[in-house]
Amino acid sequence: xxxxxxxxxxxxxxxxLFAILVWILVPHQIPVSARPTAMxxxxxxxxxxxxxxxxxVGLIVNTLLRHRKEMRNxxxxxxxxxxxxxxxxxxxxxxxxxxxxxxxxRETLKGELRALAVLITMTAYAILMPVIGFIIxxxxxxxxxxxILGTRKWYHYVILFASVYLIYYIxxxxxxxxxx
Amino acid sequence: xxxxxxxxxxxxxxxxNVLLFINVGLVLGIVFGALPGLTATMGVALFMxxxxxxxxxxxxxxxxxxxxxxxxxxxxTAIMIKTPGTxxxxxxxxxxxxxxxxxxxxxxxxxxxxxxTIGGIFSALILLFVAPQLARVALRFGPPEYFALAMFGLAxxxxxxxxxxxxxxxxxxxxMYISTIGLDEIGGMPRLTFGHTYLAGGVKLxxxxxxxxxxxxxxxxxxxxxxxxxxxxxxxxxxxxxKEFARSAKTIFKSSAIGTFIGAVPxxxxxxxxxLSYNEAMRSSKNPDSYGxxxxxxxxxxxxxxxxxxxxxxxxLLTLGIPGDxxxxxxxxxxxxxxxxxxxxxxxxxxxxxxxxxxxxxxxxLFMFLQGNLFVKIFAQVAKIPVKLLLPILIILCATGxxxxxxxxxxxxxxxxxxxxxxxxxxxxxxxxxxxxxRILGPLAEFSMRQSLIISRGSYAIxxxxxxxxxxxxxxxxxxxxxxxxxxxxxxxxxxxxxxG
Numbered sequence: 001x002x003x004x005x006x007x008x009x010x011x012x013x014x015x016x017l018f019a020i021l022v023w024i025l026v027p028h029q030i031p032v033s034a035r036p037t038a039m040x041x042x043x044x045x046x047x048x049x050x051x052x053x054x055x056x057v058g059l060i061v062n063t064l065l066r067h068r069k070e071m072r073n074x075x076x077x078x079x080x081x082x083x084x085x086x087x088x089x090x091x092x093x094x095x096x097x098x099x100x101x102x103x104x105x106r107e108t109l110k111g112e113l114r115a116l117a118v119l120i121t122m123t124a125y126a127i128l129m130p131v132i133g134f135i136i137x138x139x140x141x142x143x144x145x146x147x148i149l150g151t152r153k154w155y156h157y158v159i160l161f162a163s164v165y166l167i168y169y170i171x172x173x174x175x176x177x178x179x180x
Numbered sequence: 181x182x183x184x185x186x187x188x189x190x191x192x193x194x195x196x197n198v199l200l201f202i203n204v205g206l207v208l209g210i211v212f213g214a215l216p217g218l219t220a221t222m223g224v225a226l227f228m229x230x231x232x233x234x235x236x237x238x239x240x241x242x243x244x245x246x247x248x249x250x251x252x253x254x255x256x257t258a259i260m261i262k263t264p265g266t267x268x269x270x271x272x273x274x275x276x277x278x279x280x281x282x283x284x285x286x287x288x289x290x291x292x293x294x295x296x297t298i299g300g301i302f303s304a305l306i307l308l309f310v311a312p313q314l315a316r317v318a319l320r321f322g323p324p325e326y327f328a329l330a331m332f333g334l335a336x337x338x339x340x341x342x343x344x345x346x347x348x349x350x351x352x353x354x355x356m357y358i359s360t361i362g363l364d365e366i367g368g369m370p371r372l373t374f375g376h377t378y379l380a381g382g383v384k385l386x387x388x389x390x391x392x393x394x395x396x397x398x399x400x401x402x403x404x405x406x407x408x409x410x411x412x413x414x415x416x417x418x419x420x421x422x423k424e425f426a427r428s429a430k431t432i433f434k435s436s437a438i439g440t441f442i443g444a445v446p447x448x449x450x451x452x453x454x455x456l457s458y459n460e461a462m463r464s465s466k467n468p469d470s471y472g473x474x475x476x477x478x479x480x481x482x483x484x485x486x487x488x489x490x491x492x493x494x495x496x497l498l499t500l501g502i503p504g505d506x507x508x509x510x511x512x513x514x515x516x517x518x519x520x521x522x523x524x525x526x527x528x529x530x531x532x533x534x535x536x537x538x539x540x541x542x543x544x545x546l547f548m549f550l551q552g553n554l555f556v557k558i559f560a561q562v563a564k565i566p567v568k569l570l571l572p573i574l575i576i577l578c579a580t581g582x583x584x585x586x587x588x589x590x591x592x593x594x595x596x597x598x599x600x601x602x603x604x605x606x607x608x609x610x611x612x613x614x615x616x617x618x619r620i621l622g623p624l625a626e627f628s629m630r631q632s633l634i635i636s637r638g639s640y641a642i643x644x645x646x647x648x649x650x651x652x653x654x655x656x657x658x659x660x661x662x663x664x665x666x667x668x669x670x671x672x673x674x675x676x677x678x679x680x681g
Contacts, residue, residue: 007608015350022357022372030364030371039633041364041371044626045357052353059346107405115403119600122395122575126592129579138579142572149402149568156569163573167580175233177584 005067012060019052117148134179138164182312188532189539192237198536201238202544205245206551212246213253214265214562215570217401220250221507225393226574228386228514229581236518236533241540243514247507248300248490248544251450252552255292255483257563259285260413268450268486271458275471275478277413282474286418289560291476292483293552294425295432297545299484302436303443303491304541307498310444311527311538315499318524323631324642328652330625333502334618336447336659345663347610355618356625358383365627378590385513387582387595388619392612393506394578395599398571400606406567415560420476428480431461435481439488444495446504447659450486457485491541497522498534502621506613509620517585 022045030042125141142160151157171177192198205227212223223246231239254269259276272292279288321329334352361372362382373379420428435457442453461481462471471478494511496502501523503509515522526534552559582595602612636642643649 004609011608011610019353025372029374031369032367039630039638041367041369043630044622045360045372048353048356048360052350052357055346055349055353059344059350062344062346111403111405114405115399115603118399118402118575122596122599125575125579126589126596129592130589134580138576142576145402145572145575146568149405149571151566151568156566159569160572164576167573167576170230171580171584175230175584177232177580178587179580179583180589 001067002070005063005070008063009060012056012063015059016053016056019049019056022052023049114148118145121145121148130180135164135168138167185312185531185535186308186539189535189537192532192536193241193540193543195237197235197238198241198540199543199547201234201242202245202540203547203551205242206249206544206548209246209249209251210253210256210548210551210559211562211565213250213269214256214559215565215567216257216263216265216563217397217404217567218570219266219393219397219507220247220253220268221510222394222397223247223250224507224510224514225390226577226581228510228517229390229577229584231514232517232584236520237536237540239518240511240514240533240537241544243511244537244540244544245547247511248487248541248548249551250507251487251490252293252296252300252483252548253559253562254486255296255479256289256559259288259292259479260415260560261563263563266450268454268489269482270451271454271482271485272479274458274482275473275475276482278472279474279476279479280413283414283416284418284474285413285560286416286556287420287424287476288474288479289552289556290419291424291428291479293549293556294420295428295435295480295483296487297549297552298432299436299439299486299488300490300545300548301542302433302484303440303488304538304545305491306440306444307491307494307541308535308538311495311499311534314495315524315527318499319528321524321648322646323628323635324646324649325652326628327625327632328643328649328656329500329502330621330628332652332656332659333446333496333500333621334625335656336445336663344609348614351605351610351612351614352618355615356622358388358615359619359622360626365623366630378588383594383619384586384591385619386517386585387591388598389510389513389616390578390582391595391598391600392602392616393510394574395595396602396606396612398574398578399599399603401567401571412563415557417557424476428477431477432480432484434464435461435484436488439485440492442485443489443492443504446496446502448489449505450489453489454482454486457481457488487545491538494538494541498526498537499524501624503617506616509613509616512620 026042026045026049030045032040032042121141121144125137128137128140139161142164143157146156146160168179171179208227209220209223212218213220224243227246228243231242234242250266251268254264254266255272255276257263257265258269258272259280262273262277264270264273276288276292279285357372359382361379363369363380364371370380438457438460439450439453442448442456443450458471458478458481461477462468465471465477493504493508496504497508497512501512501521503512512522520526520530520533578595578599579592582591583589585591605612605615632642633640643653
C-alpha cells in the first residue's frame with residue numbers, strides 16, 4: 001500500500017475516534033439550560049459527530065477501494081511490460097537519477113527539520129514575548145529564523161531589525177495597540 | 181436611489197486617504213501575488229490587522245487593493261520565471277512564459293495587465309448592479325431561509341473545494357466543532373470550553389484565519405526552501421498594439437464573463453475560472469494549436485478569467501454573508517472586525533459603505549492598470565526578493581496581528597496552534613478553506629435552525645413550506661449531486677490549492 005493510502009486510512013481512523021470522543025464529551029461539557037427549547041445546545045455538536053464519523057468511515061472505504069484499483073491496474077500493467085522489455089528498460093531510472101533521488105530525500109528531511117525548528121522558535125516567541133517585551137523577543141525570533149533558513153548576509157539582519165521596529169512603531173503609535 | 185448611492189460611493193472613494201491606501205494595497209498585493217508561495221489570501225490575512233484602527237472605508241479599500249493586486253501579480257512571475265505566483269495564474273504560464281521566451285516579455289506582461297484590468301472592471305460593474313437587487317430579495321429572508329442558505333454554502337464549499345469530497349466534509353465538520361466552542365447564543369451556557377475562561381468567548385476568527393492561511397504557508401515555505409530559478413526571461417519594454425488588442429478583445433470579454441459567473445458561485449475560485457476561460461478560448465479558436473506556443477489570446481483568456489472573479493466573489497459575500505472562497509472568507513473577517521456584518525442588512529444599514537466598497541473595486545482596477553504600466557519593469561524584478569528574508573518578518577507580523585485585536589497573548593497562542601493545524605492538514609491533502617468557512621457559517625446555520633424551530637414550535641415543516649427556503653434546499657441537494665459527479669464535468673485542473681486565490 002502506498003504511503004499516501006496508509007496515511008489517509010490513519011487519518012480516517014483518527015477522525016472517527018475524534019468524533020466518538022466529542023460524542024462522549026458532549027454531556028459532560030455542555031450543560032442543558034433550565035428553559036427547554038425545541039433543540040438544545042447539545043444537538044448540533046452531536047449531529048456534527050455523526051457526520052464526521054460517517055465521512056471518516058467513507059474516507060477509509062474510499063481509500064481501500066482506491067488501493068484495490070491501484071493493485072488491479074498494477075497487475076494489469078506488469079504483463080504488458082513483460083511483453084515489451086525495451087520500454088521497461090527505458091523507464092527504469094539510471095544510476096545518476098537514483099543518487100539524485102537520494103539527495104532529494106535528504107533535502108526533504110532537512111526541510112522537515114527546518115520547519116520543526118521554526119515551530120519550536122515560534123513557541124519560544126509566544127512564551128518570551130510577555131517576559132522580555134515585543135521588540136527584543138521579535139528581533140531574537142526573527143534572527144533565529146534567519147539562521148535556521150541559512151542566511152549569512154549581514155544586511156538581511158539589519159533589514160529584519162528595522163522591520164521589527166517599524167512594525168512596533170506602526171502598531172504602537174498609529175494603531176494604538178499596547179504591545180507587551 | 182441606486183444612482184444616489186452610487187454617487188455617494190464615488191464621492192467617498194475620491195478621497196485622498198482612500199486613493200492612497202488603494203495604491204498601497206495594490207503594491208503590497210502585486211508583490212505578494214508575484215512571490216511564489218505567497219498568495220493574495222495570505223496578503224489580506226496579514227495586513228488585515230493594520231486596517232483595524234483605520235476608517236472602515238479606507239481599510240477595506242486597501243484590502244481590496246491587496247486582493248486584486250494579488251490575483252494580477254501572480255501573472256508577472258508566471259511570465260518571467262515560469263512559476264505562477266498564485267495558483268490562479270497557472271494557466272498564464274502556458275502562453276505567457278513561452279511568449280516571453282521568444283523575446284516578448286513586455287508584450288506578455290502588458291496583455292496580462294490589460295486583460296486583468298478589463299476582467300476586474302467588468303466584474304466590479306456586475307457587482308455594482310446585481311448585488312443591490314439580490315440584497316433587496318435577501319432582506320425578506322427569515323431564520324429558515326438563512327438556515328437553508330448556510331447549508332447551501334456549507335455543502336457547496338465542502339464538496340467543491342477539495343479533490344477528495346470526504347476530506348472536504350471532514351474539514352467542514354472540524355470547523356463546525358470549533359464554531360460551537362464558547363457560550364451558546366440561545367441558552368447562554370458554555371459549550372466545550374473545558375472550564376477555560378478565554379474559550380468562553382469562542383475561538384476568535386482573526387487568529388484562526390491568520391494561523392490557517394499565513395502561518396501554515398510560512399511553515400510550508402520554510403520546509404520547501406527556495407527553489408533555484410532555472411530560467412529567467414529578460415524584460416523587454418514592449419506593449420501590445422491596438423490591432424493585437426482588437427484581435428483578443430472577444431476573448432477578453434468572453435473570459436471576463438466566464439470569470440464573473442464562476443466568481444459569483446460559492447466554492448469555486450480564480451484558478452478554476454482561469455482554466456475554464458483558457459479552455460473555452462482554445463476550444464472556440466480557429467487555430468487551437470497555437471495555444472501554448474506564446475499566443476496572446478491564451479494570456480488574455482487566463483488573466484481576464486482570474487481577475488473577472490474578483491468583483492463577483494463579493495456578490496454572495498456582501499449580499500448574503502456567504503464567502504465563496506478563502507480570500508473572501510478572510511475579507512469577511514475584516515468586515516466583521518470593522519463592525520460590518522455582511523448580509524442584506526449591510527445594504528440597509530451601511531449603504532454608503534457598501535456602495536463605496538463596490539465603486540472602490542472599479543477604482544482599484546483602474547489604479548492597477550496605472551501602476552502596472554508605470555512600474556512593470558520593477559514588478560518584473562519582484563521574484564528577486566529573497567523570500568528567506570521575508571519569512572521571519574511575516575511571522576512577526578502574524579503575531580502582532582493576532583495580538584492586536586484583543587490585546588491578549590491567548591490569541592497569539594491560538595494563531596500558532598491553528599498554524600500548526602493548518603500545516604499538518606495541508607501536508608495531508610486536507611483543504612483548510614472548508615474549515616474556515618464552516619467556522620463562519622456554522623453559527624449562522626445553528627442559530628437560524630434553532631430560531632426557526634422555536635418559531636415553528638418544533639416542526640421541521642417550516643423548512644419545506646417556504647419557497648425560498650425550499651429553493652436553497654434543492655440547490656444544496658443539487659450541489660452535492662454535482663460534487664459527486666463533477667469529475668465527469670470539470671477535470672481536476674488546479675490541484676488542492678485551487679481555492680487559495
